[in-house]
Amino acid sequence: MKKFKKILRSLKRSFVTVSRFLRFGDSHKVVFFETLSSENKTLPSRRDVLRWISPILKEMGRTFVRAYRVGLGEAHTLHPDPLSTAGGESYGKCRIGFTYKNAFSLSHAPQGSVSLNLSDEAAEGIYFWVGKKFIETGDGLLDLFLEGKDSTKIFSKKLNALHHAWDLFYFPLAQKSGEYKFTWSTQGEKKDLLLTPPLIKRKQERTVLLLIADAVRPQDIGLYSGAVHTPMLDAYFSSGVLFQNSFAQSNWTLPAFASIATSHYASEHGVVDPDRYSRPMDRHVPTLGEVMRAHGFYTYGSVSHFRSNQAYGHHRGFEHFDYASTMQEKPGTTGVAGQNNMHRQLRELCAYVDNLRGVNFFGMIHFFDTHFPYFYNPYQLNQHDLLFQNSLEYSVRKPFTQQFTEEEYRYMLHQYYTRLAELDAALAQLFYVLRNRENVTVLFMSDHGYCFEKSLGHDLSSDEIATPLFISSTEFKLEGGKHQRVTQSSVDILPTLTTLFGIHDVTARAGTSLFDRSGKVLQKEVAVSELIYHELYQVRLIGKKGATLLFETKRSRKSGTIEVDQLFIKDNRFDSPSETSLEMFLASVESSKLFPSLKKKMCELIRSGENLQ
Secondary structure, rough: OOHHHHHHHHHHHHHHHHHHHHHOOOOOOOHHHHOOOOOOOOOOOHHHHHHHHHHHHHHHHHHHHHHHHHOOOOOOEOOOOOOOOOOOOEEEEEOOOOOEEEEEEEEEEEEEEEEEOOOOOOOEEEEEEEOOOOOOOOOEEEEEEEEEEEEEEEEEEEEHHHOEEEEEEEOOOOOOOOEEEEEEEEEEEOOOOOOOEEEEEEOOEEEEEEEOOOOOHHHHHHHHHOOOOOOHHHOOOOOOEEEEEEEOOOOHHHHHHHHHHHHOOHHHHHOOOOOOOOOOOOOOOHHHHHHHHHOOOOEEEEEOOHHOHHHHOOOOOEEEEEOOEEEEEOOOOEEEEEOOHHHHHHHHHHHHHHHOOOOEEEEEEOOOOOOOOOOOOOOOOOOOOOOOOOOOOHHHHHHHHHOOOOOHHHHHHHHHHHHHHHHHHHHHHHHHHHOOOOOOOEEEEEEOOOOOOOOOOEEEEHHHHHHOEEEEEEEOOOEEEEEEEEEEEHHHHHHHHHOOOOOOOOOOOOOOOOOOOOOOOOOOOOOEEEEEEEEEEEEEEEEHHHOOEEEEEEEEEOOOEOOHHHOOEEOOOOOOOOHHHHHHHHHHHHHOOHHHHHHHHHHHHHHHHOOOO
């Protein structure tokens, strides 16, 4: 009997260790069914044990489902970005852990090659990544060669010498030029290895970073208001360009991110529905990542919310795409804090920026930690709200139904300020690494704003759509200082980058560049912001000095059709609705990329003066 119990304990330890590893990537975190562990100070009663049998079995089942989907199912592959040469069936966007890369699956192609043009005298070496699935533990062998006039073995490793990760390698090119082939060959058993196409290191490099902090308000950043939460951001962008009238194209993450990627209005790209009838971005519209990749940049994407992940096509164009959600979905709630992602995201970004020297590098990083539900940092000093009794989750859910009390308002605002200050401090490491890079351009913005002062509603108030936007560059001589130019932050980023880098973009975009080719700020009078949520459609025109027009109508949630005939002016704000200001709005509507029938109706309402005060 004792021997039998010993075997059971051994099996339990093995099962727990494996389940921890499959779920968390290590064997140290506690899973739900370990409630019965002898590590607990107070053991459960028999009644508790019987009551827990069902949820324990369910959680054990979920553990193995997650293990298959997340671990064993890591062969899950997305459509890859195109190669200059044919990639074949073995080429896809493959995942290890949280990260997708364009790679060849060597289990499908044990031998193969890709062309490599080294005729450029500036080529100094090649980078490449090798990935291994964690279930592969055999003694196979991987050899890599550069084949041209001669053949050079540049890599040879046994499978068990590789890691369950994307391992980065570099091979210097010693006086090699001309046309080469980057070839691979595997020996032994057929194993599931992943190999990326090579990346050439050159003498010149460019670095472009688009940093997007979710739901950050401009008034909380020192350069805008003198606030004390962001000393690192204030110092880095103090000599850059700041736009004081920057507005998001929509008031929440899903449509705003699609607008950033495509420079299309929400009514045009249609990525607007949070649960039903959801659809990804149109594959015929090149995204920001695809445009930058097509023009010689190594593209790096890191997002932290499911509204901006690969399900909606945001992986497209990124050689490296990392998605790990900061927020976890929980039935009956708006979500709960999952993990503190900002430090991991910045640590990995800094490693890539520091390691990939001599490479044109474009990175887009989305930080969700500044958006509710705010992740609780166990290492922070708690010296505020010691008498506040409710949980953070309760306080996050309340604004969906009613306004905060004064005490709740201060509590939530402090949680937000803490996360913003934590992000600012973490950015110091990135700004330090960037000092060693040449030709650096950094943009910092938010996808939308946020309002703590009222119950959470779906509207286009200034608090919901006002965003920070500033730019710093060591490559371009930009017209620095604070500018009153009205900016559509969501849709103006893509045209701005294509203009600065001289990229010819043949796709019609809704946004316009912030600068001309010389770096001078281009003027713009009006921004357009849309709200499309369930059966509601609103469009707001925002001009200088607070002038605004708000239109509203209904839409079909299933077909996406906007009921243009029922459009009316819901609200307007003018110092005085002069002929000049109305003409400004008319001109902006006529030149916008809104649908023709919608533009026609809006112009009719403006000319009629209906509901204008």
